[in-house]
Amino acid sequence: MKELKKIWRARKWMKSNEPFLYAWHAHVGYVHDLFDEFEEGTTVSDVANKRDMNELLLTRWADVGVAINHLKLDKDGKIHSKKHMVESISKNSDQSVGILLKEMMELHIPILLSYPDLLNSEDHASYQDEDYGGTVAATSSFIERFAFPKIHKCIKKTNAKSVIDFGAGYAGYLSRIGAKLEDMKLVGIEKNKSVCLEAEENIHFPLKSSISLYPDDMMTWQWDGDPFDVAMMNNLLYYFSPEDRFGLFEKAHEVTGEKGELIVISPIHESKHGIAFSAAFNSFMSAHDNLFPLPNRAEMVNLASETGFKLKEMKPVVKEGAWYFMRFQKA
Incomplete structure (x- = not known):
């Protein structure tokens, strides 16, 4: 009986x-544009020769793809990419989520797999913004699509005419606002200079309001113009220790007007919602010496009260990921 139980458990873990x-298969295909190569139907040998790849390993990748319905093997030996894989993974598709896989497979999972060693060490990993800043900024755009309707509603409801976005990334939120609303003053601060420059060159929306982007550190950046109606801090809090987050909120208080509002999008x-995801996300963050645990609701309420804000609204954006929209107003 014990042996049967052991076998059953082994099968369970294998499954x-x-x-x-x-x-894994989708990530390899995304990195090497393999779903594009096989889109029209071709052989492994042809692709291997064209791309100077290891034919045996490419064959094994293709075998897995056929087995899991990412690829289709024709009777003539040619392999076709399934339509849904080209649409969702190809870099050339406007429906692609491949960059999300890249972040997960190259950033998150390797850190989680290093836990056995980290548990017996005082050393931590170090997140390199220069290496992954662009990837993280790009994946943030997926959250942006879900969060923006709530941000847009908030801006219209309060009749806001000016918005500053701290940690603007590729200026996704600002460009969406600028495409929807006229006569807005839109300012973004992004510490990663390469991301900031790319944002200026790749705004995808026709703008009704222009955007000013500054490649600067939000904590030392100074503004001498009129106060903003709304400040935003999205996908940002885990880059700051719980103690330093007070400085973030104080900065928002400093640059907003008398009835100013602060919008925060963050996992909580x-x-x-999303308890398993937030726990795994915290495991990833805590393995680094320059990333920090997610806040909980009580911390957000305390941050607000200590810096002159009050939490007015908190709604889920992506329930599975514990991502929330939070709106604060000056008390």
Whole structure:
């Protein structure tokens, strides 16, 4: 009986790893544009020769793809990419989520797999913004699509005419605002200079309001113009220690007007939704010496009260990921 139980448990754990194959296969295909190569139907040998790849390993990748329905093997031996894989993974598709896989497979999972060593060490990993800043900024755009309607509603409801975005990334939120509303003063601060420059060159929306972007550190940046109606801090809090987050909120208080509002989009720990994700996200953050744990609701309320704000609204943006929209107003 014990032997049967052991075998059953082994099968259970083997089966639990099967979903990883889908992510692994899609990630390799995304990195090397393989779903594009096989889109019209071709052989592994042709692709290997064209791309100077290891034919045996490419064959194994293709075998897995056929087995998990990412690829289709024709009777003539040619392999076709499934339509849904080209649409969702190809870099050339406007529906692509491949960059999300890249962040997960190259940033998050390697850190989680290093936990056995980290548990017995005083050393921590170090997040390199120069290496992954662009990737993280790009993946943030997925949250942006869900969060923006709430931000837009807030701006219209308060009749705001000026917005500053701290940690603007590729200026996704600002460009969406600028495309929707006229006569807005829109300012973004982004510490990563290369991201800031790319943002200026790749705004995808026709703008009704122009955007000013500054490649600067938000904590030392100074503004001598009129106060803003709204400040935003999205996907930002985990780059700052719990103590330093007071400085963020104080900065927002400093640059906003008398009835100024602060909008924060962030995963929230110990929230009603996405408990497993926030726990895993915290595991990733805590393994670094320059990333920090997610805040919980009580911390956000305390941050607000200590810096002259009051939490007025808190709604889930992506429930599965524990991402929330929070609106604060000067008390």
